Amino acid sequence: MSNSPLTPGIVPGRLPAVAYCEHFDDHSAPLDVHEARVAADRCYFCHDAPCITACPTSIDIPLFIRQIVTGTPEAAARTIWDQNILGGMCARVCPTETLCEEACVRQTAEAKPVEIGLLQRFATDTAMAKAMQPFTRAAATGKSVAVVGAGPAGLACAHRLALHGHDVTVYERRAKAGGLNEYGIASYKTTGNFAQKEVAWLLSIGGITMNTGVALGRDITLDGLKAEHDAVFLGIGLAGVNALRAAGEDLAGVRDAVEFIAELRQAEDLATLPIGRDVVVIGGGMTAVDAAVQSKLLGAENVTIVYRRGRDRMSASGYEQDHAVKAGVRIIHNAAPLRVTGEGRAQAVEFAYTSDGPNGLTLSPETFTLKADQVFKAIGQTLTGAPDGLLISGGRIAGQGPGVWVGGDCAAGGEDLTVTAVAEGRDAAEAIHAHLTAG
Numbered sequence: 398m399s400n401s402p403l404t405p406g407i408v409p410g411r412l413p414a415v416a417y418c419e420h421f422d423d424h425s426a427p428l429d430v431h432e433a434r435v436a437a438d439r440c441y442f443c444h445d446a447p448c449i450t451a452c453p454t455s456i457d458i459p460l461f462i463r464q465i466v467t468g469t470p471e472a473a474a475r476t477i478w479d480q481n482i483l484g485g486m487c488a489r490v491c492p493t494e495t496l497c498e499e500a501c502v503r504q505t506a507e508a509k510p511v512e513i514g515l516l517q518r519f520a521t522d523t524a525m526a527k528a529m530q531p532f533t534r535a536a537a538t539g540k541s542v543a544v545v546g547a548g549p550a551g552l553a554c555a556h557r558l559a560l561h562g563h564d565v566t567v568y569e570r571r572a573k574a575g576g577l578n579e580y581g582i583a584s585y586k587t588t589g590n591f592a593q594k595e596v597a598w599l600l601s602i603g604g605i606t607m608n609t610g611v612a613l614g615r616d617i618t619l620d621g622l623k624a625e626h627d628a629v630f631l632g633i634g635l636a637g638v639n640a641l642r643a644a645g646e647d648l649a650g651v652r653d654a655v656e657f658i659a660e661l662r663q664a665e666d667l668a669t670l671p672i673g674r675d676v677v678v679i680g681g682g683m684t685a686v687d688a689a690v691q692s693k694l695l696g697a698e699n700v701t702i703v704y705r706r707g708r709d710r711m712s713a714s715g716y717e718q719d720h721a722v723k724a725g726v727r728i729i730h731n732a733a734p735l736r737v738t739g740e741g742r743a744q745a746v747e748f749a750y751t752s753d754g755p756n757g758l759t760l761s762p763e764t765f766t767l768k769a770d771q772v773f774k775a776i777g778q779t780l781t782g783a784p785d786g787l788l789i790s791g792g793r794i795a796g797q798g799p800g801v802w803v804g805g806d807c808a809a810g811g812e813d814l815t816v817t818a819v820a821e822g823r824d825a826a827e828a829i830h831a832h833l834t835a836g
């Protein structure tokens with residue numbers, strides 16, 4: 398180890414080799430058989446269960462928990478996958494504290510919900526470890542559908558279409574399928590190459606041809622896809638990033654947080670990844686939290702998230718924020734960047750305090766400066782590469798057009814969550830199936 402957390406600048410190898418393995422190990426340990434039975438026994442199997450309503454994919458949660466209680470986790474996995482084919486990933490990455498577990502009656506009564514996320518992981522991991530593929534395709538329909546983007550939305554859509562007997566061709570611009578499951582989600586939430594294992598498992602249903610390295614707008618066109626296929630699904634996510642709109646953002650050392658996270662996710666050896674000593678992350682969502690926590694785990698000495706509004710306005714949940722603080726990240730609320738300063742490269746960021754009132758956000762004349770040799774921009778992603786002719790509203794695709802369906806982050810409405818993308822991809826597949834088999 399040539400460097401330490403105190404080494405100035407942006408350098409690799411700040412930690413001993415063993416620390417990287419420990420730091421990027423599974424964020425929450427999976428339940429064993431006994432723990433799963435104990436956790437499942439806490440469920441009241443509510444009638445009109447609020448946890449089902451709170452799940453964007455409407456998984457029958459009491460049913461799958463009952464199946465765990467009766468010692469049939471494989472049946473539980475089938476119940477989960479019937480609604481959410483990426484149930485294994487969602488069990489790892491869903492902010493359950495704001496979804497099913499927040500709605501759980503045991504959360505309301507005792508502030509201790511049934512551990513639905515961990516139980517879902519137990520069921521799906523158990524079934525996947527047995528290479529269980531419970532789905533059989535319907536007889537071939539002779540119809541073919543193009544799916545653009547192999548993220549959660551595209552994968553869920555492709556699987557459901559294949560299940561109905563259609564032939565699906567997926568076009569993905571990156572080298573690997575998975576979308577942000579592969580290139581975005583924090584490493585410690587999805588260890589052991591799980592994203593690729595889940596893609597391989599999903600594709601094992603058959604009928605899905607995966608074409609990676611093919612980009613809509615560069616290698617293929619929407620008109621071409623419409624001519625070649627009976628329907629098209631667009632699940633292209635949000636590939637662009639917002640600018641900081643602060644002076645000095647072009648200085649060396651300032652970079653996009655999503656790009657940094659993608660590099661981290663693809664790194665063979667985390668010790669080779671350069672990280673700053675003083676890292677400042679600007680933003681308030683999951684990307685900001687993930688960039689900050691992982692900077693700390695890579696050995697940065699000081700990591701600070703700065704968000705322009707208050708804690709309750711951050712899109713990262715309270716749980717995520719607490720996780721960041723526990724990891725040693727400092728969070729400053731109500732401050733906006735004015736300029737990044739430095740001689741040739743970033744050395745500091747100057748901020749103004751803000752107040753958030755009925756007239757919007759106002760900057761206070763009072764300022765402060767944070768030392769920063771590395772600055773991550775995590776202030777939201779934007780739609781890029783949407784084909785011409787589609788209705789765009791609020792920076793998302795709002796109109797589908799004949800023969801074209803849209804879902805996931807690139808589509809208007811809905812939250813930017815893995816589980817929402819899965820729900821939208823699945824529902825679009827059902828709509829496409831109804832269209833292709835009508836009359």
Ligand SMILES: Cc1cc2nc3c(=O)[nH]c(=O)nc-3n(C[C@H](O)[C@H](O)[C@H](O)COP(=O)(O)OP(=O)(O)OC[C@H]3O[C@@H](n4cnc5c(N)ncnc54)[C@H](O)[C@@H]3O)c2cc1C
Pocket residue numbers: 490491492545546547548549550551568569570571574575576577578581582583586611612613614632633634635636655658683684687782804805806807812813814815816818
């Ligand atoms: C850093 C980060 C961390 C996150 N953490 C969480 C989390 O912990 N939990 C959670 O629920 N959500 C999280 N999210 C949000 C979640 O990842 C997204 O909501 C989800 O991945 C959206 O799925 P999607 O399929 O719509 O888009 P994506 O996952 O973005 O997939 C879109 C796919 O389309 C491909 N594509 C784009 N343009 C083209 C083109 N022109 N031609 C062909 N292919 C194209 C892309 O390469 C990509 O593979 C996180 C997001 C980020 C950025």
Ligand code: SF4
Pocket residue numbers: 439440441442443446447448449458459500501502503511513
């Ligand atoms: S709300 Fe909680 S207790 Fe009721 S069915 Fe759902 S998980 Fe079980």
